Amino acid sequence: MTSSDHHKEAIQGLIQTGKYFFDRGWSLGTSSNYSVVLTHTPLTLLITGSGKDKGRLTDNDFVTINEHGQTIAPPGAKSSAETFLHIAGARAPLQTAGLAYTGTTQAPVGAILHTHSVWGAVLSDHFFETGYVPIQGFEMAKGLAGISTHTDLYKIPIFDNTQDIPKLASQVASRYSDPNIPVRHGYLIRGHGLYTWGKNLEEARRHVEIFEYLLEVTGRVLSLKGRLS
Amino acid sequence: MTSSDHHKEAIQGLIQTGKYFFDRGWSLGTSSNYSVVLTHTPLTLLITGSGKDKGRLTDNDFVTINEHGQTIAPPGAKSSAETFLHIAGARAPLQTAGLAYTGTTQAPVGAILHTHSVWGAVLSDHFFETGYVPIQGFEMAKGLAGISTHTDLYKIPIFDNTQDIPKLASQVASRYSDPNIPVRHGYLIRGHGLYTWGKNLEEARRHVEIFEYLLEVTGRVLSLKGRLS
Amino acid sequence: MTSSDHHKEAIQGLIQTGKYFFDRGWSLGTSSNYSVVLTHTPLTLLITGSGKDKGRLTDNDFVTINEHGQTIAPPGAKSSAETFLHIAGARAPLQTAGLAYTGTTQAPVGAILHTHSVWGAVLSDHFFETGYVPIQGFEMAKGLAGISTHTDLYKIPIFDNTQDIPKLASQVASRYSDPNIPVRHGYLIRGHGLYTWGKNLEEARRHVEIFEYLLEVTGRVLSLKGRLS
Amino acid sequence: MTSSDHHKEAIQGLIQTGKYFFDRGWSLGTSSNYSVVLTHTPLTLLITGSGKDKGRLTDNDFVTINEHGQTIAPPGAKSSAETFLHIAGARAPLQTAGLAYTGTTQAPVGAILHTHSVWGAVLSDHFFETGYVPIQGFEMAKGLAGISTHTDLYKIPIFDNTQDIPKLASQVASRYSDPNIPVRHGYLIRGHGLYTWGKNLEEARRHVEIFEYLLEVTGRVLSLKGRLS
Numbered sequence: 065m066t067s068s069d070h071h072k073e074a075i076q077g078l079i080q081t082g083k084y085f086f087d088r089g090w091s092l093g094t095s096s097n098y099s100v101v102l103t104h105t106p107l108t109l110l111i112t113g114s115g116k117d118k119g120r121l122t123d124n125d126f127v128t129i130n131e132h133g134q135t136i137a138p139p140g141a142k143s144s145a146e147t148f149l150h151i152a153g154a155r156a157p158l159q160t161a162g163l164a165y166t167g168t169t170q171a172p173v174g175a176i177l178h179t180h181s182v183w184g185a186v187l188s189d190h191f192f193e194t195g196y197v198p199i200q201g202f203e204m205a206k207g208l209a210g211i212s213t214h215t216d217l218y219k220i221p222i223f224d225n226t227q228d229i230p231k232l233a234s235q236v237a238s239r240y241s242d243p244n245i246p247v248r249h250g251y252l253i254r255g256h257g258l259y260t261w262g263k264n265l266e267e268a269r270r271h272v273e274i275f276e277y278l279l280e281v282t283g284r285v286l287s288l289k290g291r292l293s
Numbered sequence: 294m295t296s297s298d299h300h301k302e303a304i305q306g307l308i309q310t311g312k313y314f315f316d317r318g319w320s321l322g323t324s325s326n327y328s329v330v331l332t333h334t335p336l337t338l339l340i341t342g343s344g345k346d347k348g349r350l351t352d353n354d355f356v357t358i359n360e361h362g363q364t365i366a367p368p369g370a371k372s373s374a375e376t377f378l379h380i381a382g383a384r385a386p387l388q389t390a391g392l393a394y395t396g397t398t399q400a401p402v403g404a405i406l407h408t409h410s411v412w413g414a415v416l417s418d419h420f421f422e423t424g425y426v427p428i429q430g431f432e433m434a435k436g437l438a439g440i441s442t443h444t445d446l447y448k449i450p451i452f453d454n455t456q457d458i459p460k461l462a463s464q465v466a467s468r469y470s471d472p473n474i475p476v477r478h479g480y481l482i483r484g485h486g487l488y489t490w491g492k493n494l495e496e497a498r499r500h501v502e503i504f505e506y507l508l509e510v511t512g513r514v515l516s517l518k519g520r521l522s
Numbered sequence: 523m524t525s526s527d528h529h530k531e532a533i534q535g536l537i538q539t540g541k542y543f544f545d546r547g548w549s550l551g552t553s554s555n556y557s558v559v560l561t562h563t564p565l566t567l568l569i570t571g572s573g574k575d576k577g578r579l580t581d582n583d584f585v586t587i588n589e590h591g592q593t594i595a596p597p598g599a600k601s602s603a604e605t606f607l608h609i610a611g612a613r614a615p616l617q618t619a620g621l622a623y624t625g626t627t628q629a630p631v632g633a634i635l636h637t638h639s640v641w642g643a644v645l646s647d648h649f650f651e652t653g654y655v656p657i658q659g660f661e662m663a664k665g666l667a668g669i670s671t672h673t674d675l676y677k678i679p680i681f682d683n684t685q686d687i688p689k690l691a692s693q694v695a696s697r698y699s700d701p702n703i704p705v706r707h708g709y710l711i712r713g714h715g716l717y718t719w720g721k722n723l724e725e726a727r728r729h730v731e732i733f734e735y736l737l738e739v740t741g742r743v744l745s746l747k748g749r750l751s
Numbered sequence: 752m753t754s755s756d757h758h759k760e761a762i763q764g765l766i767q768t769g770k771y772f773f774d775r776g777w778s779l780g781t782s783s784n785y786s787v788v789l790t791h792t793p794l795t796l797l798i799t800g801s802g803k804d805k806g807r808l809t810d811n812d813f814v815t816i817n818e819h820g821q822t823i824a825p826p827g828a829k830s831s832a833e834t835f836l837h838i839a840g841a842r843a844p845l846q847t848a849g850l851a852y853t854g855t856t857q858a859p860v861g862a863i864l865h866t867h868s869v870w871g872a873v874l875s876d877h878f879f880e881t882g883y884v885p886i887q888g889f890e891m892a893k894g895l896a897g898i899s900t901h902t903d904l905y906k907i908p909i910f911d912n913t914q915d916i917p918k919l920a921s922q923v924a925s926r927y928s929d930p931n932i933p934v935r936h937g938y939l940i941r942g943h944g945l946y947t948w949g950k951n952l953e954e955a956r957r958h959v960e961i962f963e964y965l966l967e968v969t970g971r972v973l974s975l976k977g978r979l980s
Contacts, residue, residue: 089506092433092502092503092505092506093433093436093499093502093503093506094436094499095432095433095436117495117499180432180433180506182506182509182510182513183513185431185432185433185510186510186513186514186517189430189431189514190514190517201876201912201941201942202872202876202942202943203782203867203872203912203940203942203943203944204779204780204782204867204872204943207780207781207782212914213914214912214942214943225430225432225443227441227442253432254430255430255431255432255443256431256432256433256443257432266804270780270781270804271780273779273780274779274780276779277776277779277780277867277869280869281869281872281873283513283517284869284870284873284970284974285873285876285877286517287513287516287517287745287974288873288877288970288973288974318735321662321731321732321734321735322662322665322728322731322732322735323665323728324661324662324665346724346728409661409662409735411735411738411739411742412742414660414661414662414739415739415742415743415746418659418660418743419743419746454659454661454672456670456671482661483659484659484660484661484672485660485661485662485672486661512742512746515746516742516745516746516974547964550891550960550961550963550964551891551894551957551960551961551964552894552957553890553891553894575953575957638890638891638964640964640967640968640971641971643889643890643891643968644968644971644972644975647888647889647972648972648975683888683890683901685899685900711890712888713888713889713890713901714889714890714891714901715890741971741975744975745971745974745975
C-alpha cells in the first residue's frame with residue numbers, strides 16, 4: 065500500500081469509527097479524538113481535528129502531526145488539545161501473545177482511540193482513590209490482546225484529570241512498566257474518559273468495545289448492590 | 294445566504310435534528326419543540342408546529358412567528374404552546390469564551406432546543422428543592438460554550454413546571470444574571486424537560502448532547518449509591 | 523379512501539410499527555400483537571397473525587377477524603391468542619379533549635397496540651398489589667389524549683396475568699367506567715405487557731411511547747431510591 | 752433445497768444475525784460464535800471462524816466442521832475455541848410442544864447461538880452459587896419452545912467458566928435430563944455468556960431474545976431492590 069493509500073484508508077476508517085462510537089453514545093458533544101499512525105520513523109499521526117462532531121466527520125476534519133505534536137498538514141490546522149496523549153499512546157508497549165512488546169522493530173501501535181462514555185466517567189470517578197477499576201472473572205477480558213484467562217485481576221489504571229496534557233502524557237508513559245498498576249492496553253482519566261490503542265485500527269476498536277463492556281458490567285454489578293460509596 | 298436559503302436550511306436542519314433526538318429517545322410522543330432564529334431585528338423564529346411527531350417531521354410542520362409569539366406564516370398555523378420559552382431563549386445572553394454575552398450586536402442565540410429525556414425528568418424532580426442539578430468534576434462540561442475547566446461547580450437551574458408559559462418565560466429571563474443560580478446555557482423544568490440554545494443549531498445540538506450526558510452520569514452515580522432520597 | 527386502500531394502508535402501517543417497536547426492544551421474541559379497525563359496524567379488525575417476528579412482518583402476516591374473534595380471511599389463518607383483548611380495546615371509550623367518549627357515532631378507537639417492554643414487566647409486577655402504576659408530576663402524561671395537566675394522579679391499571687383471555691377481556695371491559703381505577707388509555711397485564719389504543723394508529727403509537735417513557739421514568743426513580751420492595 | 756443452497760442460506764442468515772446481535776450489544780469485541788447444522792448424519796456444522804468481528808461478518812468468515820470438531824473446509828481454517836459447545840448444543844434434546852425431544856428422527860436442533868451480553872455476565876456471576884437464574888411470573892418465558900405457562904419456575908442453568916471447553920461440553924451434555932436443574936433451551940457460563948439453540952436459526956434467535964429480555968427484567972428488579980448481595 066502506498067503512503068497515499070494508507071492515508072486515505074486511515075481517514076475512511078476513522079470517519080466510520082466516529083459514526084459508530086457516536087451512535088453507541090461514546091463520543092457525544094464533539095468529545096473524543098482518534099488517531100492512526102502514518103509512519104513510525106519518524107512518528108507521524110493522522111488525528112481528528114479539534115472540536116469536530118464525531119458522528120459526522122468529513123475528509124477535511126483531520127490533521128497530520130509529527131512526534132512533537134506540531135501540525136504538518138494542512139497548514140494552519142489545529143489538532144486536538146490532547147495530541148500529546150496520542151503520541152504517548154503511539155509509543156506504548158504493545159501487548160501481544162501475553163508478552164509486553166519490548167522493541168521497536170516488531171509490530172508497534174497503529175491506532176489510538178479516546179472515548180467519553182457515561183460508565184467510563186462514573187467509574188473512573190468512583191474508583192479514583194483505588195487507582196484502578198478492578199476487573200476479574202469476566203470472559204470478555206480475553207478480548208484484550210495477549211490476555212488468555214479470565215481469572216487474573218486486570219487493573220484499568222485511572223489518572224487524575226488535568227488541563228496540563230503534556231504532564232499527563234509524561235505520567236502515563238512512566239507507568240508502562242509499573243509493577244503495581246501498569247498501563248497495558250489503555251487507561252481512564254478521572255471523570256473524563258478512556259484511552260486505548262492496538263496494532264491497528266481494528267484492534268483498537270476491539271479494545272474500546274471490550275473496555276466499555278467491562279465498565280458497564282462493573283457499573284451494573286455495583287448498581288445492583290446499591291452501595292457504591 | 295439569502296433569507297430563503299436560510300429558511301430552507303433551518304427546516305432541513307430541524308427535520309434532521311428531530312429524527313436524531315427521536316432515535317435517542319429524547320423527543321418521544323410528539324413531545325419537544327425546536328426553533329431557529331430567522332432574523333434578529335425584529336426577532337422572528339422558525340419553530341416546530343404543535344403536536345408533531347419529531348421523528349417524522351416534514352417541510353409543512355413548521356411555523357414562523359414574531360417576537361410576540363404570533364404566527365406570521367403559514368396563515369392559521371398554530372405554534373407550540375411553549376413558544377414564549379423559545380422567544381426567551383432567543384434573548385438569552387450567549388456564553389462565549391468564558392464571558393457572558395452582554396450586547397445585542399455580537400453573535401446572538403441562533404437556535405433553541407427543548408427535549409424530554411427520561412433522565413431530565415427524573416433529576417429535575419429529584420433536585421427540585423435544591424434548585425439545580427449539581428455538576429462537578431466531569432470533563433464533558435467543557436463542551437458547554439465558554440466553559441474551560443471541569444473543576445468548577447456548574448448548576449443546571451430547575452424551574453417548577455406550570456401551564457402558564459408566559460409567566461415561566463418571564464421567570465427564566467429574570468435569572469440570566471442571577472448571582473446564585475444563573476441561567477447560562479439552559480435549564481430544566483421540573484418533571485418536564487430541558488431547554489438549551491447556542492449561537493447556531495450545531496452548537497445548540499452539542500449543548501443538548503452535553504447536558505443529556507451529564508444528566509445520565511449524575512443519575513447513574515446516584516443509582517449506584519442507592520440512596521436518592 | 524376505498525376499503526381496499528384502508529386495508530393496504532393498515533398493513534403497511536403495522537409493518538412499520540412492528541419494525542419500530544422491535545428496534546426499541548418493546549416487541550422481542552415474536553411477542554406483542556397489533557391491530558387496526560377496518561370497519562366499525564360490524565366490527566372487523568386487521569390483526570397480526572400468531573407468532574410472527576415483529577421486526578420482520580410481511581404482507582402475509584395479518585388476519586382479518588370479526589367481532590367474535592373468528593377469522594374472516596385468509597382462510598385457515600390463525601390470529602393471536604389475545605384477539606379478544608383487541609376486540610375489547612376496539613370498544614373502549616375513547617378519551618378525547620378531557621372527556622370520555624360516550625357514544626358510538628363519534629370517532630371511535632381505530633387501532634390497538636400491545637407491547638412487551640422490560641419496564642412494563644418489571645413495574646406491573648412490582649405494583650400489582652396496589653392495582654396500578656402511579657404517575658404524577660410528569661409533563662409527558664399530557665401526551666395521552668385528553669390529559670391537560672401534569673398535576674393529577676394518573677393510574678395505569680394492572681390486571682393479573684392469565685391464559686384465560688376471554689375472561690380477562692371481560693374484566694377489562696367492566697373497568698371502563700370504574701370510579702377507582704378506570705381503564706382509560708390502556709392498562710398493564712402483570713409480568714406481561716401493555717395494551718393501549720387510539721383514534722388511529724398514529725395516536726395509538728403515541729400512547730405506547732408516552733406509557734413506555736412514563737414507566738421508564740418511574741422505574742429509574744425507584745432504582746435511584748434503592749428500595750423497591 | 753440443495754445442500755449448496757442450504758450452505759449459502761446458513762451463511763447469509765448468520766451474517767445478518769451477527770449484525771443484529773452486534774447492534775444490540777450482545778456480541779461486542781469479536782466475542783460470540785454462531786453455528787447452523789448442515790447435516791445431521793453425520794453431524795456437520797457451519798460455524799463462525801475464530802476472532803471475527805460479528806458486526807461485519809463476510810462470506811469468508813465461516814468454517815465447516817465435523818462431529819469431532821475438526822475442520823472440513825476451508826483447508827487450514829480455524830474454528831472457534833468453543834466448537835465443542837456447539838456440537839453439544841446440536842445434540843441437545845429439542846424442547847417442543849411441552850415435551851422434551853426424545854429421539855433422533857424428529858426435528859432436531861438446527862442452530863446454536865452463543866452471545867455475551869452485559870446482563871448475562873452480571874447475573875451468571877451473581878446467581879452462580881444458586882446454580883441457576885430463577886425466572887417466574889413473566890409471560891415472555893412462553894417464547895421458549897414448549898413453555899405454555901408463565902407460572903412455573905424456569906431455571907436457567909449456570910456452569911462455571913473454564914478454558915477446558917471439552918470438559919465443559921461434557922458437563923453440559925450430562926445435564927440434559929437432570930432432575931434438579933436440567934439444561935433445556937440453553938444455559939449460562941459464569942461471567943461469560945449464553946448458549947441457546949432451536950430447531951432452526953429463527954427459533955434460536957427467538958430464544959436469544961427471550962433469554963436476554965428475561966435476564967434484563969431480572970437484573971432491573973434486583974437493581975430496583977438495591978440488594979443484590
